[in-house]
Amino acid sequence: MEAKKGSRASWGWSSLLVGRDTLKLGIGWKLSSRVPNAEWEGRNVSSIISRNSWKLGELHNCLSSVEGEYKVKSGYQIAKKTLKSVEVARPSSSFVIPKGLWGAIWKLKVAKKVKHFIWRLCSNPLPSMVNLFKKRCLENASCPICNMEEETSEHLFLFCKWTEMVWFGSLFCARWNRFEVKRMEEWWSDLLIGVAKVDDWVASLFACTCWHIWKERCKAVFDNGVVDVSFVIQRSFSAAAEFWSVNGFDKCVKGNNGCSFKGWLPPSSGVLKVNCDAAFDESSGVAGIGVLVRDDKGRLVDGCCIRAKACSMNMAESLALKEALGICLKLHIDTCLIGSDCLNLVTVVNQMDVNWDWLCPGIMKEILLMCGQLCWPSILHIKRIGNKAADWVARSVVRRMCPMDWVLFPHPLWCLFCLLILRVQV
Numbered sequence: 001m002e003a004k005k006g007s008r009a010s011w012g013w014s015s016l017l018v019g020r021d022t023l024k025l026g027i028g029w030k031l032s033s034r035v036p037n038a039e040w041e042g043r044n045v046s047s048i049i050s051r052n053s054w055k056l057g058e059l060h061n062c063l064s065s066v067e068g069e070y071k072v073k074s075g076y077q078i079a080k081k082t083l084k085s086v087e088v089a090r091p092s093s094s095f096v097i098p099k100g101l102w103g104a105i106w107k108l109k110v111a112k113k114v115k116h117f118i119w120r121l122c123s124n125p126l127p128s129m130v131n132l133f134k135k136r137c138l139e140n141a142s143c144p145i146c147n148m149e150e151e152t153s154e155h156l157f158l159f160c161k162w163t164e165m166v167w168f169g170s171l172f173c174a175r176w177n178r179f180e181v182k183r184m185e186e187w188w189s190d191l192l193i194g195v196a197k198v199d200d201w202v203a204s205l206f207a208c209t210c211w212h213i214w215k216e217r218c219k220a221v222f223d224n225g226v227v228d229v230s231f232v233i234q235r236s237f238s239a240a241a242e243f244w245s246v247n248g249f250d251k252c253v254k255g256n257n258g259c260s261f262k263g264w265l266p267p268s269s270g271v272l273k274v275n276c277d278a279a280f281d282e283s284s285g286v287a288g289i290g291v292l293v294r295d296d297k298g299r300l301v302d303g304c305c306i307r308a309k310a311c312s313m314n315m316a317e318s319l320a321l322k323e324a325l326g327i328c329l330k331l332h333i334d335t336c337l338i339g340s341d342c343l344n345l346v347t348v349v350n351q352m353d354v355n356w357d358w359l360c361p362g363i364m365k366e367i368l369l370m371c372g373q374l375c376w377p378s379i380l381h382i383k384r385i386g387n388k389a390a391d392w393v394a395r396s397v398v399r400r401m402c403p404m405d406w407v408l409f410p411h412p413l414w415c416l417f418c419l420l421i422l423r424v425q426v
């Protein structure tokens, strides 16, 4: 009963030691309170001992447990009575999981094991330290990696020091706000069906990142190793990209130069194509602007992403076109095609109408002035499928997921992403 836990104690032995205190409480025979007076009073201890052992027959009626055998049921009853109910701090919220979440998880474009893992993560049966502590399998619920906080799902996947580094070092450069993210299932609901809904690719990358964070954490815990942040970033990305590539989610359209592009048609030789797009978050008034300049082989020549304030979607689209023209002027591009998927804007610019939207006459005047400086380049309306790269950049800017210097110092994962998903060679 005094044995100590060694440094490499097995799971079974550790469990026995955790239960030792409870065992001590019920391991001996006790006088039953249900048998007062009985034959017990007035007797000497020597009368119930014979030849150095108890006279069990005499004691029989006075003991609380006459069998003298351990039963799970009796152990459970003692543990229930004596163990204090310890409530583990879990972020409380009145959040109710929307039914659509489960369907959205099963529609994730990731391997089945990853879908299943995200389902477990949202329904909270993962064996995190807090969950094991609640099931009384552990003595404390501290995070095994940082040892600074309890290992809730939220801590494990988003707020532990090393997982913060994973998210920040990833393509998204994301930092999660502890005050905004209350529960993992709420976070996933927002991402898949809620206010912060992301596209299929980003959702896949998020799912793979969570999966690889879990794998790395388990490896570190069970093999006494250390977590490798850059390995998790690389592996998550390549797992998502491989799955998309193998399953043909990036079906391509043949360009006229024999290159494959996802809906994007390259310009003819010697001409640059400038794609611009904007995303607008009405609640915050934030506009994301994405501009990409590519040559006839689809190689990225220049580009920009800008976060700006806007009053409407029209204003955001106008700002995007203005930035595209600004890049053309900066690069002294003589022959270029400028593409926007905003039909109204393209129409009014080609008609030289500055009074299109009363919110942005100043921007329209600047656009027309720049068009004049560039000797009226071709400004074309293109379908959204052909503007997907600029659209992705613009939306990433709004979510603060696109590094502002991505053109000059492209993140290695960004290059891979452009090549595999957007079919842009950075």
Ligand SMILES: [Zn+2]
Pocket: 143, 144, 145, 146, 147, 148, 149, 155, 159, 160, 161
């Ligand atoms: Zn931690």
